[in-house]
Structures are given as structure tokens and as C-alpha cells.
Amino acid sequence: MGRTSKDKRDVYYRLAKENGWRARSAFKLLQLNEEFQLFQGVTRAVDLCAAPGSWSQVLSQKIGGQGSGHVVAVDLQAMAPLPGVLQIQGDITQLSTAKEIIRHFEGCPADLVVCDGAPDVTGLHDVDEYMQAQLLLAALNIATHVLKPGGCFVAKIFRGRDVTLIYSQLRVFFSSVLCAKPRSSRNSSIEAFAVCQGYDPPEGFLPDLTKPLLDHSYDPDFNQLDGPTRIIVPFVTCGDLSAYDSDRSYPLDLEDGSEYKYTPPTQPPISPPYQEACTLKKKGRLAKEIRPQDCPISTVDTLSQ
Numbered sequence: 001m002g003r004t005s006k007d008k009r010d011v012y013y014r015l016a017k018e019n020g021w022r023a024r025s026a027f028k029l030l031q032l033n034e035e036f037q038l039f040q041g042v043t044r045a046v047d048l049c050a051a052p053g054s055w056s057q058v059l060s061q062k063i064g065g066q067g068s069g070h071v072v073a074v075d076l077q078a079m080a081p082l083p084g085v086l087q088i089q090g091d092i093t094q095l096s097t098a099k100e101i102i103r104h105f106e107g108c109p110a111d112l113v114v115c116d117g118a119p120d121v122t123g124l125h126d127v128d129e130y131m132q133a134q135l136l137l138a139a140l141n142i143a144t145h146v147l148k149p150g151g152c153f154v155a156k157i158f159r160g161r162d163v164t165l166i167y168s169q170l171r172v173f174f175s176s177v178l179c180a181k182p183r184s185s186r187n188s189s190i191e192a193f194a195v196c197q198g199y200d201p202p203e204g205f206l207p208d209l210t211k212p213l214l215d216h217s218y219d220p221d222f223n224q225l226d227g228p229t230r231i232i233v234p235f236v237t238c239g240d241l242s243a244y245d246s247d248r249s250y251p252l253d254l255e256d257g258s259e260y261k262y263t264p265p266t267q268p269p270i271s272p273p274y275q276e277a278c279t280l281k282k283k284g285r286l287a288k289e290i291r292p293q294d295c296p297i298s299t300v301d302t303l304s305q
């Protein structure tokens, strides 16, 4: 596969490089902002699950008037530095990371908390959806500690079977909860974004790190809420209709007629989890998949046990 074929297949990947964004996800946040004016009046923001950092780039450039806002970015992975962004490397589901984030906002709460977190998908949909929900709830738990009243929380959500339960939990804390799908998020993906505005916790609610919202006693029947407890949130698509369709391939010729020129990625990951595999592959030492048809019969018997 040539290095330009991804540019052709994924127009947002290509535009991200050409516009200096570290990842195509930048367009998702920009299109969400077009619809919901998320950055209006925001000077302090938290970017959870931030690596490689395109949302942090957007935030640091767009908030606080002349980009003078304060952004705290958190991820499991190390991230190349960004001007105006304070980085914390850690797991957002861990108490120690949550405490470190909260420390930065004590006495001066955040206006906006965003979370584009995604677990490593297994392909087992129920497991992936459950893991995604846990990440979102960990992010919500942190948000309840750092958000100012009226503040906003935006988090990636998988529109799976049990999504109603998450909407119900979010509605406990926010006066408005919507589900939004930016044009740059592929239609073929169950990904969408919960846009929660007007942080307004129930009277008497005290954020408590020792009781995170993680739902350890998960009960699938709990999702079968009905009557007034069943929350159906509005679904909104965002990004101009004339914006590129993320499920289409586009020709490489630029619209202004100028010749296509390959642009390298803005900031390759500095320490990706697959680095060791790449090094081993270069040296020809990466273990190869053994297909049963390549094995002598005696080995096939052993492999299938």
C-alpha cells in the first residue's frame, strides 16, 4: 500500500496533516464546537485521554480569547509537549490520576471537560461497549470534582445496547444531554459524543473519589428502564452538510487545482505501544502467524488442542 493511499481513503486524515493537527480527531471537536459553541467563555479545560494531542491542540488554540487558556491533558501514553498544555501521564480510572488532575483545579474549577477515550477494542462488541462505558464514567467522576456549576462535559460514547443507562446517569448531573455525531466520525462506527451542558449536580451531592461511578455490580436488566426513568436523548448530527463525508474516498487532486503533495504526519506518537513490534519486524524477528495448512499433520494435531 502506497503512502498516499490513506490520504485518498481518509480525507480527514489527510486534512489533519495539512492543517498541522496531530490526529484526524481534531475535526470531531471542531465540528462539535460549530454546533454547540463549546468553547464560548471557556478559559480552563481538561482533556482526558488526550494522546496524541489533537484535541489539546484545538483547545489550547481556541479557548481563552487569544489562546491564553489553561489546558490539562491526561493520557496513559506519553505525549509530545504542546505549548500551553500541562500534561499528566496516567490512567483516568485510577484514584492517583484523578487526584492529580483535581489538584490542578482546586479553588479554580474548569469550564469544560472533554474525553475522547477509547479502550483497545477487542472486537467483542459487548466487552468493548462495557469498557467504553467504564472509561466514560471514570471521566464523569473526575468531571464532578473539577467542573464549575453550569460547566460542560463532552465524552465519546458507543451507541450500543445499554447506552440508555449512561444517558440516565449523565442526566442526573447535567440539565441538557444530547448525543452528537460529527461528519468526521464515520457512519460505519458506533462512536458518537455525549454533549452534556449545564453542570447541575443533585442537591446535597458531594463528589467522592472513594465511590467512583464505576458500576461494578453491573446488571443488564437495569437498562430496561421505563416510565419517567427511561431517558431518550436527542440525536444531532454536526459539521456542515457540505463538509467532507468521512466514509467516502476522495481523489488526491486538490480542489483549487494545485498538484497533490504528500504531507508527513504532524507529530508521530513518541512512544507507541506497538513500537517493540515495529522494531522486531524490521529485524525480521516478529513471530509469524502459523496457519494450520502450513504445518505438518502431527503439528496440526498439537495446535488444535
Ligand code: SAM
Pocket: 022, 023, 025, 026, 048, 049, 050, 051, 052, 053, 054, 055, 056, 074, 075, 076, 077, 090, 091, 092, 093, 116, 117, 118, 119, 120, 135
Ligand atoms: N483525542 C485524542 C486526539 O485528538 O489526539 C485522541 C484520543 S485516542 C482516540 C484515545 C486515547 O485514549 C488513547 O491515546 C489511549 O491511550 C487513551 N486511553 C484509553 N484508556 C485510557 C485510560 N484508562 N486512561 C487514560 N487514557 C486512556
